[in-house]
Amino acid sequence: MGAILEMQRIGKSFPGVRALDDVSLTVAEGDIHAICGENGAGKSTLMKVLSGVYPHGSYDGRIVFDGRDARFRSIRDSEDLGIIIHQELALIPQLTIAENIFLGNERARRGVIDWPDTFRQTRALLDKVGLLKPPGARVDTLGVGQQQLVEIAKALSRNVRLLILDEPTAALSESDSQALLDLLLELKSQGVTSIIISHKLNEVRRVADRVTVIRDGSTISTLDAAGLTEDRIVRDMVGRDMAHRYPERERRAGEVVFELRDWNVGHPEQRDRRAIRDLSMQVRAGEVVGIAGLMGAGRTELAMSVFGRSWGRDISGTVRMHGKVVDVSTVDRAIAAGLAYVTEDRKTLGLILDETIRRNTILANLPAVSAHGIVDERRETEVAERYRRSLRIRTPSVFQKVVNLSGGNQQKVVLAKWLFTEPELLILDEPTRGIDVGAKYEIYTIINELSRAGKAVILISSEMPELLGLCDRIHVMNEGRFVGELSADEASQEAIMSLIVRE
Structure with missing residues (x-):
């Protein structure tokens, strides 16, 4: 098939920054086209130009869609032609699936919503994306993966011709990610063209027909995905070879810095449930200890309960720093005791986005x-x-x-x-979620520098290769308990998964 989209020599500037500089992109109709690049490379800016977030006249270059010049002045203009941006978790939790799907695009007659028609069309869309939930179910009763499917259904309700997905699996578990990728391939078989922006190169290679790499606001390469290696994509993304994804480090553990004994945490809402059960662990100076587990295993809940009792109720057990029992009952006291916690949700809990560095x-x-x-x-x-x-x-x-x-x-x-x-123990919860391979390597280097300086580090990650590449020991967690511990020499993805599924 021919090209459904051509973006020709696109340029976009902000005060003091040239975000896009002569970027060109051609997407064939019916393809899944991946865009890769480091954070800040200009990928999302390019999609905002395409969708009308940045209107015609605010950028240089030309957009041709379906053979015609496209001069979008708003998102509505691009949506009218079937260009739909999938917005991650942009649903209203208190509304039903049907209400969310047709919000702003209501099925109405003479100004009155036709609910039977709304529910009938919703059911058809949910069948299309494989979500077995009633149209009247509230969104806040759904899991994250199911909410992603609702968002895809919402895009399909607008007669989508080009679906744009920006990091669609960033917040999903492995199984939900695979389900979403399968859905993309199914939509492709139905004639839907997609652009996917992703840092997960294994996912890109699985679904994409072609891959465009952007670096520093410019197009570096556009390549057929067939036979394309991750190493080639990485080289184009960062401008250098990355033979070693994880920096080498000398494993040298010192005295015990942090010790957790008999830690129990009640669920804050389900009063008869213990979310964390009888956990004990140690971390030594200069040691990186990983915590592996599936989504919902209790890893983040453990970290937050230790750090100032930020999560949970009826918490019992002891925390020791350098052998002495310390009070971590509030965040201030946890900080004073030498603990620090880098949250998995940097935008909501880690930073004040509208403030300066x-x-x-x-x-x-x-x-x-x-x-x-x-x-x-x-x-x-x-x-x-x-x-x-x-x-x-x-x-x-x-x-x-x-x-x-x-x-x-x-x-x-x-x-x-x-x-x-100046913490003695640094708890890192998904520290590289949603960032590219080049930035990941820099974060890994920082972790190594901390361990070399004698800091104790706990690393929580959903990416098993990351745990295997960085950690001295790995605790495997399932349903609020540690179900096994593996040394760096013993650890493998197969060994970790076997411990999880055995329980």
Whole structure:
């Protein structure tokens, strides 16, 4: 088939930044076309140009859709032609599936919603995406993977011709991710063209027909996916070979820094359920200890319950730092005891997006830059600048708002905030979620530097290769319990999964 979309020599500038510079993209009708690149490469900006978020006249270049010049002045203009952006978790939880799917596109007669027709069309859409839920079910009763299917159904309700998916599996479990990829292939068989932006190169290779790599706002390559290796994609993305995805580190554990004994946590809503049961663990100086498990195993709940009892109720057990029992009953006390927690949700819980890098960096340790309750702005700037340099945060200045940074650089700001508290134990919860391979390598390097400096690190990750590449030991967690412990020499994906499924 011919091209359904051509984007020719697209350029887009923001104050002080050239986000896109002469980017060209051709998508064949009926294909799944992948776009890869590091955070900040310009992928999402390009899609916002295509969809009308950035209207015609605000960018350079030309868009041709279905053989005609396209000059979109709003999202509605692009949607009218069947260009639909899948927005991750953009549903209203309190409304039903049917209400969400047709919100803004209601099935109505003479201004009155036709509910029988709405539910009939919803059922047909849910059958198409393979979701066996009633149209009247509230969205807040669905799992994350099921909500993603509702969003796809919503896109299909608008007679989609080109479906754009930006990191669609970032928040999904392995099984939900595979289901979504299978759905993309099914939609392709039905004639739907898709553009998928993803950092998960194994997923790209599984579903894509062609792959375009963007680096620093420019098109680097467009290649057939058949026979394409991950190493080739990585080389084009980062501009260098990455023979070793994980930096080498010398494994050298010291004295026990952190010890958890007989830790039990009640579920905050289900009062008869213990979410964490009889957990004990140790982490030594210079050691990286991983926690593996499927979604819902209790990994994040464990981390939050230890860090200031931020989650759970009726918590019992002891926390020791350097052999002494410490009070971690509030976040302030946990920080004072030497703990730090990098949350998996950096945008909601880790950062104030509308504040500057400077302000975010010092938030967890205000007393260190204050006198008599007043922040010393010169000292604040010095601290932020020091971490900007040491963590290699790519930004013109520390006065830049965090919302304008790429995901990888946002994550470095979160790390800077917690490193400024000078912790003895750093708990990292999904520290590389949603960031590209180049930025991941930089985060891995930082983890290695922390362990070399004698810090104790707990790493929670859903990516088993990441755990295997970084950790000295791995605890396997299932249903709120540790079901096994593996040394670096014993650990493999097969060994981890066998421990999970045996329980």
